[in-house]
Amino acid sequence: MKRALLINAVNPAVGGVLIRGEKGTAKSTAVRALVDILPEIEVVADCRFGCHPTDRSMMCDECLARIEAGESIPRGMRKMKVVELPVGATEDRVVGTLDIEQAIKKGEKAFEPGILAQAHRNVLYIDEVNLLDDHVVDVLLDVAAMGVNVVEREGVSYSHPARFVLIGTMNPEEGELRPQLLDRFGLAVDVAGIEDIASRVEVVRRRIRYESDPAGFAEEWAAEQASLKERVVKAKEILPEVNIPESMLELIARIAVEMGVDGHRADITMMKASMTLAALAGKRAVTEEEVRQAADLALLHRTRRRPFEDFKFDSAKVEALIPGKGKQAS
Numbered sequence: 001m002k003r004a005l006l007i008n009a010v011n012p013a014v015g016g017v018l019i020r021g022e023k024g025t026a027k028s029t030a031v032r033a034l035v036d037i038l039p040e041i042e043v044v045a046d047c048r049f050g051c052h053p054t055d056r057s058m059m060c061d062e063c064l065a066r067i068e069a070g071e072s073i074p075r076g077m078r079k080m081k082v083v084e085l086p087v088g089a090t091e092d093r094v095v096g097t098l099d100i101e102q103a104i105k106k107g108e109k110a111f112e113p114g115i116l117a118q119a120h121r122n123v124l125y126i127d128e129v130n131l132l133d134d135h136v137v138d139v140l141l142d143v144a145a146m147g148v149n150v151v152e153r154e155g156v157s158y159s160h161p162a163r164f165v166l167i168g169t170m171n172p173e174e175g176e177l178r179p180q181l182l183d184r185f186g187l188a189v190d191v192a193g194i195e196d197i198a199s200r201v202e203v204v205r206r207r208i209r210y211e212s213d214p215a216g217f218a219e220e221w222a223a224e225q226a227s228l229k230e231r232v233v234k235a236k237e238i239l240p241e242v243n244i245p246e247s248m249l250e251l252i253a254r255i256a257v258e259m260g261v262d263g264h265r266a267d268i269t270m271m272k273a274s275m276t277l278a279a280l281a282g283k284r285a286v287t288e289e290e291v292r293q294a295a296d297l298a299l300l301h302r303t304r305r306r307p308f309e310d311f312k313f314d315s316a317k318v319e320a321l322i323p324g325k326g327k328q329a330s
Contacts, residue, residue, distance in 0.1 A: 001027070003277075004187045004297050005034050008165045010235040011276040015186025015269060016144060016166030018129070018177075018301065025191045027169040031082065031125050034167075037229040038080045039236070041121055045076035048113060049120050049160055057147075058121065060160045083119040083164075085126045091136055095143075098153045111158045116140075116149045119164040129168035130175045137177070140166070141184040183262075186269045188301035235279040242275045244286040251288065255295050255321050259314075261302040269298040288322045 004017040019027045043050040044063050052058035053075045059067075066073055085094065096114035115124070126132060126140070143149045149162040168185065170177065182188070194200050210217040252270045259266075273294035274286045281290070295318045303314075 001030055001189050001191050003293065004189050005030060005167070006232065006235075006280060007187065007273050007276045007297070008167065009034060009038055009232050010279060011239060011272060012163060012165045014272045014276060015184070016168070017187040017189065017297075018182070018185040019167070019169045019189055019191060020172055021169075021191035022173065022193065023171055025193055027191060028125075028127055031123070031167050031169065034123060034165075035080050035082050036225060037232055038123075039229065039233045040077045040079050043076055043078055043121070045074040047073075049117055050078070050122075051161065052121070058161050058163060080122050082123045082125050083115060085115050085124060085132075085140075087128050087131050089115065089132075089136065091133075091139060094136055095139060095149055095151050096158075098151055098156055098158055100154050100156060111151070111160075113160075114149075116143055116162045116164075117160060120160070120162050122164055124164040124166050126166075126168040128170055128174065130170040130172075130177050134178060134181065137181050141181065145184070182301045183265060185301065187273065187297040189297060190300065231280065234282065235276070238282065238284065239276060239279040241284055242278050242286065243284060244271060244275055248274065248286045248288070248291055251291055251322065252295075255291070255299075255318055258321055259295075259299050259303055259317065261299060266298050266302045270294045273298055292318060292322055 001019055004019070007014055008017055019031075021027055041050075042053055044053050044059075047060065047063055049060045049063075051060050051063045053073060056064060056067075063073065092114065094115050096117055097112045099110035099112070102108055102110040124140075124144075129137065143162050144164070144166045147161060147163045148159055150157060150159040166185075194203065206217075209220075249271065252267050252274070255270070256264075256267045270291065271294075274290040277290040277293055278284070278286045283290075296315060299318075
């Protein structure tokens with residue numbers, strides 16, 4: 001789970017992560033803690049979408065118009081935040097609303113931003129994503145893939161950039177996501193309660209320490225958290241320089257074919273994830289190790305299964321496909 005969250009923190013283009021697991025396994029806690037290791041971002045200080053001050057692909061029409069008019073836009077720094085999407089959210093609440101009456105009478109596009117506007121350049125967190133209306137999930141995943149939210153009502157349309165780190169959590173006991181929706185999440189991980197006694201005891205000890213002295217507990221882990229944050233910042237800088245050799249692309253394709261996944265989305269996700277993992281490791285080139293780790297995260301929810309059968313990922317089969325790590329799978 002930690003690896004999947006770090007990959008998305010460095011490279012949101014991976015396509016988000018779905019965290020599946022029983023209740024009480026700290027899924028939500030891990031997601032909410034993610035913002036504390038993300039670097040601050042530069043924004044247009046008075047923009048309601050928090051647009052990027054120089055990257056035009058992450059600017060709304062209003063900011064673009066101001067720049068083209070020669071206006072100097074104010075800049076500021078702010079911390080990223082986790083924007084939570086409630087289970088009962090309607091499509092209008094998610095995408096925003098257009099005032100049709102004002103558009104017809106005055107010719108002005110009066111847009112009331114929704115959750116996707118708040119999520120721009122932040123983390124969009126959907127708890128119990130499997131309980132959300134399928135249509136809303138479909139809209140969310142479309143916007144996540146395109147990076148733009150388009151609202152159309154009665155022939156009037158409005159669009160704004162919506163690039164965010166998408167994270168969904170769910171308890172499989174409460175229902176599954178349709179396979180079409182599962183495939184749209186870049187990565188997936190399964191989490192479970194810890195079986196090791198010593199580790200379980202340590203979890204309880206840390207919880208007690210936190211409840212008795214939250215500030216002291218945060219201070220105790222501040223150095224480690226700062227180190228993790230620095231690792232994310234460096235990985236973001238290195239990522240554009242990371243090279244993926246032809247041999248690694250062939251390995252990715254071979255793994256996808258042998259694992260029996262449909263389409264090519266798995267290949268593309270494995271490529272992006274392995275490059276991001278290399279950046280997190282401080283490398284400029286992808287190796288078999290990054291491909292193996294990426295395969296674990298990108299194929300779990302894409303491996304074919306029979307009806308009523310749980311998702312199972314055969315890590316040993318992937319190991320066997322990697323040169324020097326096992327016998328070639330037949």
